[in-house]
Amino acid sequence: xxxxxxxxxxxxxxxxxxxxxxxxxxxxxxxxxxxxxxxxxxxxxxxxxxxxxxxxxxxxxxxxxxxxxxxxxxxxxxxxxxxxxxxxxxxxxxxxxxxxxxxxxxxxxxxxxxxxxxxxxxxxxxxxxxxxxxxxxxxxxxxxxxxxxxxxxxxxxxxxxxxxxxxxxxxxxxxxxxxxxxxxxx
Amino acid sequence: xxxxxxxxxxxxxxxxxxxxxxxxxxxxxxxxxxxxxxxxxxxxxxxxxxxxxxxxxxxxxxxxxxxxxxxxxxxxxxxxxxxxxxxxxxxxxxxxxxxxxxxxxxxxxxxxxxxxxxxxxxxxxxxxxxxxxxxxxxxxxxxxxxxxxxxxxxxxxxxxxxxxxxxxxxxxxxxxxxxxxxxxxxxxxxxxxxxxxxxxxxxx
Numbered sequence: 001x002x003x004x005x006x007x008x009x010x011x012x013x014x015x016x017x018x019x020x021x022x023x024x025x026x027x028x029x030x031x032x033x034x035x036x037x038x039x040x041x042x043x044x045x046x047x048x049x050x051x052x053x054x055x056x057x058x059x060x061x062x063x064x065x066x067x068x069x070x071x072x073x074x075x076x077x078x079x080x081x082x083x084x085x086x087x088x089x090x091x092x093x094x095x096x097x098x099x100x101x102x103x104x105x106x107x108x109x110x111x112x113x114x115x116x117x118x119x120x121x122x123x124x125x126x127x128x129x130x131x132x133x134x135x136x137x138x139x140x141x142x143x144x145x146x147x148x149x150x151x152x153x154x155x156x157x158x159x160x161x162x163x164x165x166x167x168x169x170x171x172x173x174x175x176x177x178x179x180x181x182x183x184x185x186x
Numbered sequence: 187x188x189x190x191x192x193x194x195x196x197x198x199x200x201x202x203x204x205x206x207x208x209x210x211x212x213x214x215x216x217x218x219x220x221x222x223x224x225x226x227x228x229x230x231x232x233x234x235x236x237x238x239x240x241x242x243x244x245x246x247x248x249x250x251x252x253x254x255x256x257x258x259x260x261x262x263x264x265x266x267x268x269x270x271x272x273x274x275x276x277x278x279x280x281x282x283x284x285x286x287x288x289x290x291x292x293x294x295x296x297x298x299x300x301x302x303x304x305x306x307x308x309x310x311x312x313x314x315x316x317x318x319x320x321x322x323x324x325x326x327x328x329x330x331x332x333x334x335x336x337x338x339x340x341x342x343x344x345x346x347x348x349x350x351x352x353x354x355x356x357x358x359x360x361x362x363x364x365x366x367x368x369x370x371x372x373x374x375x376x377x378x379x380x381x382x383x384x385x386x387x388x389x390x
Contacts, residue, residue, distance in 0.1 A: 083351050084317045087340035090347070116354040118324050118333025119316070126349045 021161045024124045029073075029099065030155040033148070036072030036096070038089060040079025043106040043138040055141040060148060069095040074151065075128075076144075080108040081121040093128045099163065101155070103147055104130045107137045111162040195231075199223060199370070210256075210265035217270045217280050224255075224268075224286045233257040233266055236283070239293035241301040245327040251278040251303055272303060282308040300325040332356050 035057075037047055049059050066072040069092045081089060086113050093102070095144045104124050107113030111120035124130060131154060134147040192211065196202050201219050205212035226234040238256040249271040257266045263381035278286050282305035283290040294305040295314040302323035305311055312318060317339040322329055332353040338344035365372070 084315075084339065086338065086349070087343050090340070090343045110332075110355065116356050117331060118329070118351075118354065121349075122354060127347045173312065186372065 022159060025158045025160040025164075026156045026158055029160070030042055030152040032064075033060075033062045033074045033101075033105075033151070033155070034064045034066050034072045035074045035076050035148075036067065036069060036076045036092075037065050038075050038079075038092070038103060039076070040081060041106075041108060043078035044074055045107070046141055046144065047076060047105065048137045050141045050144050055145060057145065057148065060145070061153065062148060069093070072096060073099060074101045074103065076103045076105055077109040077128075077130075078105040078138075080113065080115055081124045083117050083121055084119075086121045086124075086127050089124065090127045099158075099160075101151055102129045103144075103151060104133045104143055105147070107138055110135070113137060123178065134146065188289060205267070205269055207267060210267055212267035212269065214269050214271075218270065220255075220268075220270055220281050221283065224283055227257060227266070227307075228286060232259045235260055236287035236289045236293070237265070239283070239290055239297055241297050241303050243301060243327045245324070248275055249273065250275040251301065253280045253297070253303060255283070274346045277304065278302065279304040279306055280304050282311075284308055287323075299323070302326060 017146050037051075038043065039047060049055055051063065051065060062074075069075075073096060075089075075093060075096065077089065093100070102124075104110045108115060108120070109124045110130075114137070116122075121127070132147045132151050134143050136143050139147075188295040189257055190227060192204065192213070195213070196204075199215075199219070201216050202213045202223075205214045220356040236255065237258050238254070240254045242252045242254060244252065245248050253272065255268040256269075257268065258264070259266070270280060272280060280303055284294065284305075284307070291309070292314060294308055295310070295312060297303050298308075298311055299313040299315050300304060300323055309388075313320065316324065319339060322334060323338060323360060324333070330353065332355075336351045338349055339346075344350065358362065370375045
């Protein structure tokens with residue numbers, strides 16, 4: 001992948017910054033992620049802790065949690081997804097404006113977790129594309145923060161201009177099923 | 187309930203019979219007398235709180251289904267369990283108690299949803315946990331824990347994602363631990379994790 005970090009020397013360039021559209025767009029996007037808390041079970045309690053002062057997600061520019069899909073661009077699926085709820089999650093995801101990302105928080109959202117039963121969807125990635133998976137039952141707030149930083153890394157590597165110009169095409173998210181911890185690839 | 191009170195009840199309602207119980211007092215009551223009996227319990231005997239409505243599936247036995255009710259007297263601080271057998275094993279039914287206890291409404295919907303017991307006279311007998319079109323009653327003994335394949339409730343989502351309600355991968359389960367022995371050995375654990383819903387279980 002080409003280098004998107006362009007050096008800036010004010011003595012040489014003065015008021016002008018030379019960079020790439022991808023780098024600017026991704027820089028803007030990744031420092032202003034608006035999460036939508038899709039709180040479905042006990043993981044949502046940890047999610048609330050992440051939003052509160054002790055762990056403080058606003059350190060990473062993500063404190064604007066929106067409960068409307070129209071105003072959010074990152075769905076944090078925190079909890080057990082039942083088959084009955086799967087339809088709702090899919091519809092809410094479809095209502096979010098592009099670009100949008102999904103974090104599967106905890107064992108249940110990632111794989112169904114301990115709910116090997118007739119009522120539970122065995123992983124939310126069956127119905128919506130997941131960008132980052134977080135292990136844990138429930139994960140520690142630090143683990144979710146780590147996942148959000150991984151998501152920022154991922155946003156930083158997107159081909160945003162290409163996605164913008166190819167509006168009708170599916171956004172080409174590189175490695176859209178990358179696991180948490182795989183953020184250092186490419 | 188003290189012995190004398192049961193004797194009084196028995197004297198007043200000769201259709202009652204004593205029921206074995208490890209904890210609270212319990213009586214058997216015929217299904218067609220439930221409404222009458224509950225009305226008296228509520229109005230005259232102080233059992234003013236309906237705590238639970240559920241049912242038992244006795245599998246191969248007949249009668250197969252028994253409705254179970256738990257009442258609490260908030261003045262006497264006593265529980266009373268009432269059991270009523272369902273006559274029909276194929277389409278079990280009991281009279282609805284919504285007219286006596288409003289709390290029975292959702293309890294009966296849940297029991298209908300999971301056990302398939304029809305409550306005659308219920309004002310709104312719909313499923314409450316599973317979706318409306320779901321064809322099975324999952325807490326019956328003949329229903330496998332992993333589930334049975336059915337289409338997803340939303341057609342368009344099923345079409346867009348290709349997802350169906352599949353039997354869950356049991357991964358060597360269900361995990362039943364033995365009641366005896368030290369805790370280190372009674373921990374439920376998977377016997378066979380070599381297969382998932384994507385990979386077939388290997389045959390010996």
